[in-house]
Amino acid sequence: MDMDDFSPARSADPLALLARQDLDPLSVAELQERISALEAEIARTRGKLEGAVNHRASADALFRQ
Template sequence: MDMDDNVPKSANDPLALLLKQDLDPLSVAELHERIALLEGEINRTRAKIDLSVNHKASAEALFRK
Protein backbone atom coordinates (compact mmCIF):
# COMPACT_ATOMS: atom_id res chain seq x y z
CA MET A 1 0.00 0.00 0.00
CA ASP A 2 1.32 3.38 -1.02
CA MET A 3 1.18 6.26 1.48
CA ASP A 4 -0.67 8.31 -1.15
CA ASP A 5 -3.58 5.84 -0.87
CA ASN A 6 -4.42 7.42 2.50
CA VAL A 7 -4.23 11.03 1.30
CA PRO A 8 -7.62 12.73 1.12
CA LYS A 9 -8.74 13.37 -2.44
CA SER A 10 -9.79 17.01 -1.90
CA ALA A 11 -6.95 19.45 -2.60
CA ASN A 12 -8.25 21.77 0.14
CA ASP A 13 -8.34 19.08 2.81
CA PRO A 14 -6.13 20.16 5.76
CA LEU A 15 -4.48 16.73 5.97
CA ALA A 16 -3.66 16.74 2.26
CA LEU A 17 -2.14 20.21 2.59
CA LEU A 18 -0.15 19.12 5.64
CA LEU A 19 1.27 16.09 3.84
CA LYS A 20 2.33 18.19 0.86
CA GLN A 21 4.14 20.81 2.94
CA ASP A 22 7.85 21.10 2.12
CA LEU A 23 9.86 20.20 5.21
CA ASP A 24 13.23 21.28 3.79
CA PRO A 25 13.08 24.89 5.06
CA LEU A 26 12.33 23.81 8.63
CA SER A 27 15.03 23.64 11.28
CA VAL A 28 15.51 20.61 13.51
CA ALA A 29 13.80 22.49 16.36
CA GLU A 30 10.85 23.32 14.09
CA LEU A 31 10.63 19.68 13.01
CA HIS A 32 10.57 18.58 16.68
CA GLU A 33 7.84 21.13 17.37
CA ARG A 34 5.89 19.86 14.37
CA ILE A 35 6.16 16.29 15.66
CA ALA A 36 4.96 17.38 19.12
CA LEU A 37 1.96 19.15 17.60
CA LEU A 38 1.13 16.17 15.40
CA GLU A 39 1.41 13.79 18.37
CA GLY A 40 -0.97 16.08 20.27
CA GLU A 41 -3.42 15.86 17.38
CA ILE A 42 -3.04 12.08 17.28
CA ASN A 43 -3.84 11.93 21.01
CA ARG A 44 -6.86 14.19 20.54
CA THR A 45 -8.09 12.00 17.69
CA ARG A 46 -7.60 8.81 19.72
CA ALA A 47 -9.52 10.36 22.62
CA LYS A 48 -12.40 11.14 20.25
CA ILE A 49 -12.37 7.56 18.99
CA ASP A 50 -12.43 6.25 22.58
CA LEU A 51 -15.30 8.58 23.44
CA SER A 52 -17.27 7.47 20.38
CA VAL A 53 -16.67 3.77 21.03
CA ASN A 54 -17.61 4.12 24.70
CA HIS A 55 -20.72 6.12 23.80
CA LYS A 56 -21.80 3.49 21.29
CA ALA A 57 -21.16 0.67 23.77
CA SER A 58 -23.18 2.50 26.44
CA ALA A 59 -26.08 3.02 24.06
CA GLU A 60 -26.02 -0.62 22.97
CA ALA A 61 -25.94 -1.75 26.62
CA LEU A 62 -28.90 0.50 27.42
CA PHE A 63 -31.03 -0.92 24.62
CA ARG A 64 -30.13 -4.54 25.45
CA LYS A 65 -31.80 -4.26 28.85
Protein backbone atom coordinates in the same frame (compact mmCIF):
# COMPACT_ATOMS: atom_id res chain seq x y z
CA MET B 1 5.72 27.89 1.20
CA ASP B 2 3.01 29.53 -0.82
CA MET B 3 -0.12 30.48 1.14
CA ASP B 4 -2.17 29.31 -1.84
CA ASP B 5 -1.30 25.77 -0.73
CA PHE B 6 -3.74 26.29 2.13
CA SER B 7 -6.62 27.70 0.14
CA PRO B 8 -9.89 25.75 0.44
CA ALA B 9 -10.11 25.55 -3.34
CA ARG B 10 -6.95 23.44 -3.55
CA SER B 11 -7.91 20.96 -0.86
CA ALA B 12 -10.32 20.89 2.03
CA ASP B 13 -8.54 17.85 3.50
CA PRO B 14 -6.14 18.91 6.26
CA LEU B 15 -4.23 15.62 6.00
CA ALA B 16 -3.61 16.24 2.31
CA LEU B 17 -2.31 19.71 3.18
CA LEU B 18 0.09 18.24 5.73
CA ALA B 19 1.34 15.64 3.29
CA ARG B 20 2.03 18.28 0.63
CA GLN B 21 3.87 20.68 2.92
CA ASP B 22 7.54 21.07 2.05
CA LEU B 23 9.58 20.15 5.14
CA ASP B 24 12.96 21.09 3.64
CA PRO B 25 12.96 24.71 4.87
CA LEU B 26 12.20 23.71 8.47
CA SER B 27 14.93 23.66 11.09
CA VAL B 28 15.50 20.76 13.48
CA ALA B 29 13.69 22.70 16.22
CA GLU B 30 10.76 23.42 13.91
CA LEU B 31 10.56 19.76 12.91
CA GLN B 32 10.57 18.74 16.59
CA GLU B 33 7.79 21.25 17.30
CA ARG B 34 5.83 19.87 14.36
CA ILE B 35 6.21 16.32 15.66
CA SER B 36 5.07 17.43 19.13
CA ALA B 37 2.05 19.19 17.67
CA LEU B 38 1.15 16.16 15.54
CA GLU B 39 1.55 13.82 18.52
CA ALA B 40 -0.76 16.07 20.55
CA GLU B 41 -3.31 15.99 17.73
CA ILE B 42 -3.05 12.20 17.57
CA ALA B 43 -3.69 12.00 21.33
CA ARG B 44 -6.68 14.34 20.99
CA THR B 45 -8.06 12.29 18.11
CA ARG B 46 -7.58 9.03 20.01
CA GLY B 47 -9.41 10.54 22.98
CA LYS B 48 -12.32 11.54 20.75
CA LEU B 49 -12.38 8.08 19.20
CA GLU B 50 -12.38 6.42 22.61
CA GLY B 51 -15.23 8.65 23.74
CA ALA B 52 -17.22 7.82 20.61
CA VAL B 53 -16.65 4.08 21.06
CA ASN B 54 -17.65 4.26 24.72
CA HIS B 55 -20.74 6.31 23.88
CA ARG B 56 -21.74 3.79 21.23
CA ALA B 57 -21.18 0.87 23.63
CA SER B 58 -23.32 2.60 26.26
CA ALA B 59 -26.11 3.23 23.76
CA ASP B 60 -25.96 -0.36 22.52
CA ALA B 61 -26.13 -1.65 26.09
CA LEU B 62 -29.09 0.60 26.87
CA PHE B 63 -31.10 -0.59 23.88
CA ARG B 64 -30.35 -4.27 24.52
CA GLN B 65 -32.18 -4.17 27.84
